[in-house]
Amino acid sequence: MDLTSLSSELHRLRDAALASVAAARSSATLELLDVEVLGKKGSLTAVLRGIGSLPPDDRPRVGAVANEVRASIEAALAERRATLRVAELADRLATEAVDVTTPGRPIGRGALHPIIETMGRIAEIFGRFGFIVHEGPEVEDDLTNFQMLNIAPDHPARDLWDTLYVDVPGHLLRTHTSPLQIRVMQAHRPPIRALLPGRVFRYEAVDASHASEFFQVEGLMVDEGTTMGDLRGLLDEFSRAMFGHDKRTRFRPGYYPFTEPSVAFDVECLVCAGSGCPACSRTGWMTILGAGMVHPVVLQHGGLDPERYQGFAFGMGVERIANLRHGVGDLRLYTENDLRFLEQFR
């Protein structure tokens, strides 16, 4: 083998390789070609084995030609490789396409009960004003449920609370959360800002607007300087947070034996915006809670000196607040637990 024939052999090999590269239709063919030409046992290596038979002076020149040939084949391979990769990726993406308009795979969703949620929302709002949640027994004694709240046995105001009594002497199912006022005052010294949620019971036939079990939230604030103005301001804030900033409120006299003065708190009818409709008995207002300044006798029963301490209490029915907020018209929906109702609160 001489220099010339070796060189031309290399060029022929190069031309054949370049043609094969150009003709390759897949990366796999290309990789095969790579090994066949450039690999350890490839055709280029085979040709270069002939170098040993050349005179020493010619060897560098053939080496130069060989490098040039290798480089051009590698370049062609790389270029073709890149081209094929793009095409192949495009092919793969095309075959992987799915119908994207099908519905997703649903994740199980639960719902939280509107009464517990509303109670939590009330606690959250008053929590912003420093009110702390306390709880107490639902099987309550007559003393705390009534007498310490200035409601003696046979007090005519007992008509306001139809009571369920139990087979434990001296006990009943608490008719309101107000006995917690007494329990909190007995257990904590002022300043007191307490929020008292829970289940209450009444001797009452169940219909759309009456329940024998429902939930109330009581509030109690007692220290040395809490006024009726504080009560009004706080209730206004509550109404804004719960029903919206644009709703007017009304602060008017009410009656409870355990507050003096007593308050009824109204918010503008959420149905008719105050113009008068059946929902608000055409008054334009809806009563959302009762309140008042804690009666001196109640402070005394709580172990506090009414000359030194004063404060207010308020109480609201959670169902009523939830009714107004969500437009629910029938109390029975809350206790029936029909999932078609509950799942709307997600």
Next chain:
Amino acid sequence: MRVPLNWLREYIDIQLDPEQLAERLTLLGMEVKGIEAWGADWRSVVVGELLTVVRHPRADRLSLTTVDVGAGQVLEIVCGATNIAPGQRVPVALPGAVLPGGRRIERAEKMGVVSNGMLCSGDELNLTSDVDGILILPPGTPLGTELSNLYGDTVLDIDVKPNRGDALSLVGLAREVSIVTGAPVRFPEIGLVESGQPTSELLSISVEEPGLCRRFVARWLSAVKVGPAPDVVQVRLQAAGMRPISNVVDASNYVMLELGKPTHTFDAAAVHDHRLVVRRARAGERLETLDHVQRDLAVEDLVVADAAGPLAIAGIIGGASSEVSERTTAVIIESAIFDPLAIRRTGQRYALRSEASLRFEKGQEFRLARIAADRVAGLIAEWAGASVAAGRADSAAAEPGPTQVPFRPARIDRLLGTQLGPGEQRAILARAEIATEAPNGPATIPIAGEVKPLTATAGLGEALIAVIPSWRADLEIESDVAEEVARVLGYQKIPPILPHTAMPPYLDSPLGVRDLVRQTLAGAGLTEVVTAALIAPRQVEAFRSATPAGPALPGDDPAEGRPIRAVNALSSEHAVLRQQLLAGLLQVVALNLHQGREDVAIFEIGKGYGYDEASGLIREWWRLGFALTGASQPPAWNRISRPWELDDGKGLVELIADRLGFAPPAWTRLVGEPVFHPGRSASGASEGALVGRVGELHPALRATEDLRAERIVIGEFALRGLAGGSPTVANIVPIARYPAIERDLAVVVGQDRTAGEVERTIRSAGGGLLRGVRLFDIYTGPPLGADEHSLAYRLIFQASDRTLTDAEIETTLAAIRAGLAREAGGRIRA
């Protein structure tokens, strides 16, 4: 209380329209619940004048009339009444008219004659109680006028609060209107003319129970002609919601509504010896009351009696024998003040609550006993032509002066958050007829009343004295005066501020842990429910635990004691306080299955209740309960549906334990609980943090609880923190710097060996280097023996101070294999 405004105007001038008046009264504390247009249902009833009245040619009892109904229109009308004559003005229902009760009047043929409408009786119009005769209107009544324009009224329905018995009256409400408008109140003029024999010679009274009857006033009337009361009176009573009866009874009712003072009238002829005694009933005494019910009297009852026995249950209801009737010629008026509590107890005993007893229960103004007796006597004299005997019988004629309540204007301003000062407060109180005086020395301020009397002393110049009108028994202590100031001022004038006083120290909310659990479960696809605490006795029994619940978790009550029963429950379905949540949850499942729902996953956080007789303690403990049935995930075309299983229930409990920072619960087989499937239920416990049961509902209960589902997974757990307290705070350890090494191990054991036992054996044999054990497969079948199963675990080894060598891991694995062979009889699969 129903308040016809035309009647109210008798006592005060009112310029406000009814809506304005209603709002002002509501803001004053006299809440107007409704405004009724009374008489609005007399549509097309007009005033007509009878021109002719002749006998119907074919019916003796009918008359043919011609009636001028104004504007020259004359109608022929057939009428069945006999009290009509030409020239009378009468109400005429024109064709198309609709009368109270929805009765529609049309042109109709009556025995061959066309009647173009109907002449109306007072009863047909709900105006008077006269059924037989046509209502004869006063001669000057304008022809053709709609009757509703003449007799229609606006009736306010006012919710008078229990402390304001004085306002259960037109005069009392006129006083409230006066506070609003400043117009003067016209108290009714008594105008009594007495004649003949003095009362003291005709009648004697004796009060044997002065504690229960503070005053008893009686009057005597003779020559009484019982008949209907004047139409205007009947119209007023009807509008106020009382049925007119006779001039005598109506006079008593009229005064009750006018002054708020109930009185009673006896037929004097039925009173033996003309002597009335107020005493307690004696054992065995009976009385037939006005409603013609024979009542056995209780010895606590206060009665008005004569020598022969009880005539009336005092303050509640009269007796039939002494009822005023058409034959009555002499009447005794009783105007008494009875003890409110005694009246209330007796009224409750007989389930008799009348307009009268309602007023007695709220207390009565002392002087009204006298005034009402005179007023009723005067009205009966006027309406029934009676003569009134001179003087009264009166058990306590001396009337006390007004009470005085000293108060401190500065204290009232401090309570209300106002800056009115003494001058303005005096002016405000004067509007409610409360006079004020400055004391000429230190004053004793009433802070708290009867129960725990408390007073404070105010120095000279600090206090004023409120002179309370005799009718305002509700004003007793300083804070009562504060309310009066606030209400007359208007609560709307109290400036709203936000609290700026000292804050209480921080305490965790008991809602915190509950909310974490609720949100976790809702996120896992469960819906929260709230079920009744009172359930049926049957449910309490069916779900009663056979085994003790174990010790209570910290901060919560132990679940112990017998069920607590509501003694006056309205429904047997809600009569006993629950001791677990499962019965209620399954009721919700049943309801939703009946609605056609197949997949139900619900939970509740609620209380159980018990009474421990031995200790006398009432227990209320918190629980989480859940019930799962149907598909465990929403149905989808791209997922194979899988039902809820026991393992899902356990998984939910493990999720909550993890969320609350508790150690994973250890599961053991649950035995002897009839509610659960004996082979598919477990007890779970995490020391001091979580304890409870989960399993499939026993198939037998599917029938008794009416559950149309193949399988239902139920669970109930006590969790630390449900009753209050803070969630566990995560305590972070550094991330290990040396690699963890995993090895899989399959062990073949007899099927009587549980996974729980095998895992405990692996853990105890694995020692400190074994950081994790995860079961990833259970295999049964060839080549294993029929009573064998293979449990495959992935074991994770790690040390915190070095990379473990193969030798160390092999040593540990050898110890585990040996332990399994020894403890569980297991062999290791290749």
